[in-house]
Amino acid sequence: MITTDVLIVGSGPAGGAASLFLSTYGIDNIVLTRYGWTANTPRAHITNQRTVELMRDMGIEDQITGKGTAHHLMGQTAFCTSLAGEEIGRIRTWGTHPRRLADYTEASPTLPIDLPQTLFEPILVSTAASRGAKVRFNTEYLSLEQDDDGVTATVRDRLSGETYQIRAKYLIGADGGRSKVAQDIGLPMAGSMDIEGSMNIVFEADLSKYVAHRPSVLYWVLQPGAQIGGIGAGLIRMVRPWNEWLIVWGYDITQPAPVVDEAMATEIVHNLVGDNTIDVKLKGTSVWSVNHMYAEKASSGRVFCMGDAIHRHPPSNGLGSNTSIQDAYNLAWKLAHVLKGQASPDLLKTYDDERTPIAQQIVDRANKSRTQFGQIFKALGMTPDAPEGRTIDSRKDDTPEGIAQREELRAAIELKDYEFNAHGVELGQRYRSSAVVTDGTPEPPYERDAELYYHPTTWPGARIPHAWLSGHEGTVSTLDVVGKGRFTLLTGIGGEAWVKAAQSVAEQLGVPIEPFVIGPGRELEDLYGDWSRAREIPDRGCLLVRPDAHIAFRASELPADPTETLQQAVSQLLGR
Ligand code: FDA
Numbered sequence: 001m002i003t004t005d006v007l008i009v010g011s012g013p014a015g016g017a018a019s020l021f022l023s024t025y026g027i028d029n030i031v032l033t034r035y036g037w038t039a040n041t042p043r044a045h046i047t048n049q050r051t052v053e054l055m056r057d058m059g060i061e062d063q064i065t066g067k068g069t070a071h072h073l074m075g076q077t078a079f080c081t082s083l084a085g086e087e088i089g090r091i092r093t094w095g096t097h098p099r100r101l102a103d104y105t106e107a108s109p110t111l112p113i114d115l116p117q118t119l120f121e122p123i124l125v126s127t128a129a130s131r132g133a134k135v136r137f138n139t140e141y142l143s144l145e146q147d148d149d150g151v152t153a154t155v156r157d158r159l160s161g162e163t164y165q166i167r168a169k170y171l172i173g174a175d176g177g178r179s180k181v182a183q184d185i186g187l188p189m190a191g192s193m194d195i196e197g198s199m200n201i202v203f204e205a206d207l208s209k210y211v212a213h214r215p216s217v218l219y220w221v222l223q224p225g226a227q228i229g230g231i232g233a234g235l236i237r238m239v240r241p242w243n244e245w246l247i248v249w250g251y252d253i254t255q256p257a258p259v260v261d262e263a264m265a266t267e268i269v270h271n272l273v274g275d276n277t278i279d280v281k282l283k284g285t286s287v288w289s290v291n292h293m294y295a296e297k298a299s300s301g302r303v304f305c306m307g308d309a310i311h312r313h314p315p316s317n318g319l320g321s322n323t324s325i326q327d328a329y330n331l332a333w334k335l336a337h338v339l340k341g342q343a344s345p346d347l348l349k350t351y352d353d354e355r356t357p358i359a360q361q362i363v364d365r366a367n368k369s370r371t372q373f374g375q376i377f378k379a380l381g382m383t384p385d386a387p388e389g390r391t392i393d394s395r396k397d398d399t400p401e402g403i404a405q406r407e408e409l410r411a412a413i414e415l416k417d418y419e420f421n422a423h424g425v426e427l428g429q430r431y432r433s434s435a436v437v438t439d440g441t442p443e444p445p446y447e448r449d450a451e452l453y454y455h456p457t458t459w460p461g462a463r464i465p466h467a468w469l470s471g472h473e474g475t476v477s478t479l480d481v482v483g484k485g486r487f488t489l490l491t492g493i494g495g496e497a498w499v500k501a502a503q504s505v506a507e508q509l510g511v512p513i514e515p516f517v518i519g520p521g522r523e524l525e526d527l528y529g530d531w532s533r534a535r536e537i538p539d540r541g542c543l544l545v546r547p548d549a550h551i552a553f554r555a556s557e558l559p560a561d562p563t564e565t566l567q568q569a570v571s572q573l574l575g576r
Contacts (some may be wrong), residue, residue, distance in 0.1 A: 007168035013325035014307025015174030016124030021332030023131035038121035046318025052110035056482035076214035082274025093420035108475035179309030183302040191293035197253035232373030242529035260285040311359040316369035333547035344575035353433035368418035375412035467530035492539030493519035501562035
């Protein structure tokens with residue numbers, strides 16, 4: 001029988017990333033997909049800062065930024081009657097507004113990029129393979145059985161038809177929104193599937209003349225009928241600037257799904273572009289449905305689900321593939337520590353505690369964003385509850401109604417910040433579980449809107465704030481110092497006893513902990529003073545940071561016996 005430590009079902013963003021992280025941490029894994037290659041349609045594209053940070057930790061940030069469309073081309077998002085038609089409003093998205101750009105660049109060493117799934121997945125899977133993952137294409141997962149020591153999966157080679165078994169210590173179900181693994185282990189799901197109908201039309205056409213002056217990844221089309229089904233409005237999405245595109249258009253889910261043939265697709269393209277003379281080269285069409293569903297539990301025994309298998313929602317906010325990759329990052333270091341004998345299997349239970357609240361949060365957020373388009377349609381007089389006499393043209397009137405309508409439209413467009421500039425949702429995840437040792441301080445309050453703004457803190461459970469430091473290798477982010485599959489301890493001048501403590505705890509427990517002193521004349525210097533402002537502890541305090549860059553433990557002073565204090569903390573969070 002074929003054996004491995006971790007069998008990963010699915011090579012999408014979740015499975016591909018899980019394989020990359022585990023392979024990088026030296027964990028034997030097999031990743032399988034029922035198809036002959038990775039994603040064949042662009043699907044996810046918004047790649048948020050947290051995901052770019054994870055790729056930076058994996059040493060492949062340059063690969064993804066090299067393939068993606070740069071941040072400065074992502075943000076002039078237009079609302080229009082068609083691309084060639086009237087423009088109703090514009091919103092600067094993904095942190096491209098000058099004010100928001102400051103928030104984004106202050107918060108991370110990275111910027112968001114636009115990277116279609118068709119280009120991202122091959123990077124994940126091929127880098128994983130180059131680091132030791134065994135990749136099996138055309139291989140379908142059929143069933144699993146688990147016992148106290150492992151999981152036996154039955155799979156089918158779709159080329160030969162042969163059925164065989166793979167024995168693994170753990171299995172990851174990263175098999176998408178219709179996950180058979182989640183079903184087989186009976187994960188409790190909340191919400192409902194198939195609540196709206198949607199179709200994708202991928203095509204090539206040179207649309208430069210309509211978009212080059214307002215470069216963006218998204219152009220929203222507000223026409224009668226555009227609010228039926230789908231993701232809130234008609235969408236023309238850039239796949240490659242400015243000649244490859246994906247249109248998302250809704251259909252009424254209570255009716256049979258339409259057959260989107262070439263004639264229908266071309267008509268929709270011409271209608272949304274507003275120009276039926278453009279040459280359209282159709283690349284493919286598909287229909288899909290909008291879901292509002294999340295898992296209340298993400299694992300059972302030795303089987304862990306991630307990605308769309310545990311959160312199913314529309315693409316609004318661009319959270320699907322990002323969250324899938326971030327799920328994998330959360331689980332991978334835990335599996336690695338357990339498999340290397342450095343942590344108790346109890347550590348794995350914290351995956352559920354930490355990631356299921358996020359599954360619910362993003363499913364709710366994405367669906368709320370979808371419905372919030374309704375405010376714009378109403379402001380344009382396109383809904384039954386709009387004030388009488390209001391039309392798209394009445395917003396141009398010099399009347400009290402015109403003034404009110406213009407104000408309402410501005411507010412409706414601003415509300416879309418919650419979809420397109422939700423920096424707090426993208427970056428502000430804070431974990432609560434036994435893999436975080438609390439320091440007794442209450443959670444710091446959000447000084448600004450928690451969804452729109454990221455609030456940096458070193459409160460245990462939060463991601464370490466980004467600050468630029470100077471070291472032997474030049475300027476590095478705090479995010480560059482941590483990660484790499486191991487724990488990191490950060491202290492300041494006078495906290496050298498923490499360094500010794502880290503070294504002896506690492507030796508006693510056999511768990512790598514890399515200590516750093518940050519301060520003048522030390523290996524890392526805080527020349528800008530940004531770290532001193534962000535760290536929320538004095539020089540002699542310390543932060544213990546998990547391999548996934550979340551704060552595991554924080555001390556505000558040097559105790560009498562730092563080794564004892566640190567050992568207790570590490571033992572607790574690793575369940576030992
Ligand atoms: P995914 O579905 O991608 O992969 C599942 C994998 O499992 C595949 O490899 C499949 O072959 C395999 N599999 C399934 N069953 C199997 C079986 N029985 N045996 C073997 N293999 C099996 N997200 C985002 O973050 N930003 C964005 O901008 C967008 N935009 C976007 C636009 C559109 C139009 C759509 C439809 C979706 C998005 N998304 C998005 C969402 C994103 O595409 C989605 O969340 C991720 O693909 C989920 O990744 P997973 O790896 O979980 O599943």
